[in-house]
Amino acid sequence: MLFLVLFIAVVYLILYVTIFKDQERELTSTVSQEARSIEEYLKFQNHQGGLEFFNQESVVKDVDQFFYYVVNRSGELVIGDEIIPELRTNILNVISRWNHSEDEILQETFHLNFSENRSHDKGKREEFRPMQKTDTVRLIIDGEPIFYNGEMIGTLYIGKEISFAYQVFKWLLIILAGLAILFMVVALIISNYMSKKAMVPITRAFSRQREFVADASHELRTPLSVMLSSINAMEMTLDFKKEDYSHKLLVNMKNEVKRMTNLVGDLLTLARSDSGTIEYVKERFDFRSIAEEAVESVRTMAESKQIKLQFDAPKSLIINGDSQRLTQLLYILLDNAIKYTPNGGETKLSLSVKGKELLMMMKDTGIGIKPEDHGRIFGRFYRVDKARTRQAGGYGLGLAIAKWIVESHQGSIQVSSELGKGSTFFIRIPIKEQ
Ligand code: ADP
Numbered sequence: 263m264l265f266l267v268l269f270i271a272v273v274y275l276i277l278y279v280t281i282f283k284d285q286e287r288e289l290t291s292t293v294s295q296e297a298r299s300i301e302e303y304l305k306f307q308n309h310q311g312g313l314e315f316f317n318q319e320s321v322v323k324d325v326d327q328f329f330y331y332v333v334n335r336s337g338e339l340v341i342g343d344e345i346i347p348e349l350r351t352n353i354l355n356v357i358s359r360w361n362h363s364e365d366e367i368l369q370e371t372f373h374l375n376f377s378e379n380r381s382h383d384k385g386k387r388e389e390f391r392p393m394q395k396t397d398t399v400r401l402i403i404d405g406e407p408i409f410y411n412g413e414m415i416g417t418l419y420i421g422k423e424i425s426f427a428y429q430v431f432k433w434l435l436i437i438l439a440g441l442a443i444l445f446m447v448v449a450l451i452i453s454n455y456m457s458k459k460a461m462v463p464i465t466r467a468f469s470r471q472r473e474f475v476a477d478a479s480h481e482l483r484t485p486l487s488v489m490l491s492s493i494n495a496m497e498m499t500l501d502f503k504k505e506d507y508s509h510k511l512l513v514n515m516k517n518e519v520k521r522m523t524n525l526v527g528d529l530l531t532l533a534r535s536d537s538g539t540i541e542y543v544k545e546r547f548d549f550r551s552i553a554e555e556a557v558e559s560v561r562t563m564a565e566s567k568q569i570k571l572q573f574d575a576p577k578s579l580i581i582n583g584d585s586q587r588l589t590q591l592l593y594i595l596l597d598n599a600i601k602y603t604p605n606g607g608e609t610k611l612s613l614s615v616k617g618k619e620l621l622m623m624m625k626d627t628g629i630g631i632k633p634e635d636h637g638r639i640f641g642r643f644y645r646v647d648k649a650r651t652r653q654a655g656g657y658g659l660g661l662a663i664a665k666w667i668v669e670s671h672q673g674s675i676q677v678s679s680e681l682g683k684g685s686t687f688f689i690r691i692p693i694k695e696q
Contacts, residue, residue, distance in 0.1 A: 263446050270438045277434070281427055286367050289404045289422045292327065297406035297418045300332065304410050328401055328423040329353060332408070334416045345423075349374060349399065357403065357419050368403040369424075400428040469537065476533035479526045486523045493519060521657075528659040531590075532642065535666045542670055543584045549620065550579040553613055556592040560600060567605045571596075575613035581620055582694045583671050591667045594660040595624040595687055601656065602685070603628035615693065619673075622689040630681040639677065640665045 329344030337358050344350055349372050360368050374397050401421040408416045493516045502509035534540045557573045564571040592611070599609040607627040614621045631639060631646060638644050645658040668675045673691035 263449055266442055266445055266449075270442055274435065274438060278431060281431075282424070285422060285424055285427065286402060286404075289327070289367065289402055289420060290365075292422075293404045293406045293418060293420045296330070296420065297408050300408050300418060301410065304408075304415075328399070328421045329419075330421075331357065331419045332416055333357070333419065335414065340416060344421075346374060346399070353401075353403075353421065357405070360403075360405075362405050370401055370403065372399045372401065373397060374399060398425065399423060400425040472533055472537050475529060476537060476539070479530035479533060482526045483523070483530070486519060486526060490516065490519050490523065525657050525659070528657065528663060531663055532659065532666070535663075535670075543586065544582060545585055546580060546582050547585045548578055549581045549583075549585075549588065550575045550577070550613065552585060552589050553579075553592055553611065556589060556596060557611060560593070560596045563597075564600050564609065567600065567603070567607075569600055569603055569606070570608045571600070572608070572610040573612075574610065576615065579613055579615065579620070581691070583691065584667075587667045587670070588691075591664050591689070592622075594664045595622075595689075598656075598660060599624055599626040599628065599685075602626065607684075618693055620691045620693050622691070623686060624689075625684065625686040627684040630683050630685055631677065631679040632681050633679075636677050636679065640675070 329342065329349075331342035331344075331354065332340045333354075334340055339354060342350075344353065352372050356368070356370055356372075362368065400423065402424055403419060403421045405417050405419045407414045408418055493512060497512060497516070500508075502512070531540070553575060554573065557571060561571055596609075596611065599611075603609055603626045609624070609626040609628075612621075612623040612625070614623075635644075635646050639646065640661045641658075642662045643658040644662075645656060665675055668689055668691065671691045673689060676688045677685060678688065679685035
């Protein structure tokens with residue numbers, strides 16, 4: 263498209279310069295030739311220094327231009343002729359205002375009131391200007407001083423009509439611009455079609471990969487749960503002492519298997535959300551009661567770190583949505599708040615309704631998040647401090663899932679946080695009527 267526009271611009275410019283410059287060159291040479299021949303004529307007639315002509319035709323004989331005027335030093339017209347006499351005053355006005363320098367050429371459009379002029383002199387006009395159909399005349403005008411005995415006694419002005427070339431260029435520009443737009447639209451349609459075609463194998467590979475992640479996560483869940491129950495059984499049946507090396511190994515193994523089970527679960531959720539295979543269950547339920555339950559189930563975890571966990575919500579909060587996903591969202595937020603708050607800190611989950619929106623606020627007095635990480639923490643596998651969060655048990659998928667859950671409810675999630683002081687996650691979810 264860029265090349266097309268560039269090509270059109272260059273072609274147009276070249277044509278414009280060659281045609282118009284050619285006309286201008288022709289005019290300049292005519293004007294200077296005629297000025298010289300007037301000077302010759304004056305010398306031959308042996309004047310007393312005045313601009314006097316006895317026979318107009320013999321002076322400016324081969325001027326086939328739109329007009330020629332010879333004006334004296336005080337700007338008065340001495341001799342002249344034009345194709346349309348009605349324009350004489352206009353042209354003379356323009357010339358008198360024009361303070362032209364040596365190589366300057368004036369380009370001007372003159373408007374003609376045709377109907378008025380034609381009413382009384384129709385035949386003559388048509389004879390003079392058989393081709394002229396428009397009411398405007400575009401002229402290029404050049405002037406050349408006339409000298410007599412080394413003294414400038416007047417100026418010769420010649421005007422050449424370029425209305426036709428001007429119109430042609432105007433239309434050429436419109437046609438070229440129209441063609442450019444047409445080709446651009448065609449190019450857009452074709453490239454859109456081609457890129458879609460080219461994208462087919464990529465999309466196929468992409469969805470195959472997504473399917474693979476979903477299938478792999480799904481298949482991994484069974485062996486992992488078998489491993490976990492086997493470890494539990496081993497713990498119960500084998501007679502270990504707490505300080506035994508084998509017991510430590512078993513506890514580590516159990517923790518790792520649990521972590522892996524969570525990771526596989528999260529991966530499966532995201533893979534399914536990508537492929538759109540998760541069904542969004544729309545139900546009407548009391549959000550307060552599930553939030554209360556979630557808070558109570560993480561309370562032991564908070565208490566083990568002496569973290570104060572507060573909950574604030576209206577008595578009843580009936581909303582429409584996917585209760586299972588929203589519960590998962592609450593767990594992710596509560597889990598993070600407790601995980602990233604040092605011992606003895608404070609956390610608070612507040613729920614409220616504002617207008618037609620459910621507002622959720624998860625506040626903690628934890629380690630906080632740097633401003634440059636505020637946007638990144640919602641990305642997949644993004645962890646601010648990798649070593650620390652791995653220790654805490656995270657893979658960086660929690661907030662990515664939280665974001666997906668909020669967005670699948672047409673809501674929004676935001677974070678406001680200060681490093682070392684704490685973070686607050688704000689969630690807005692529209693409460694839809696049934
Ligand atoms: P993870 O499972 O690692 O916690 P998340 O997606 O839940 O993954 O969070 C991504 C990162 O955002 C975390 O690794 C952590 O650095 C940061 N983060 C999340 N919640 C908080 C919080 N409440 N306070 C401080 N940092 C947080």
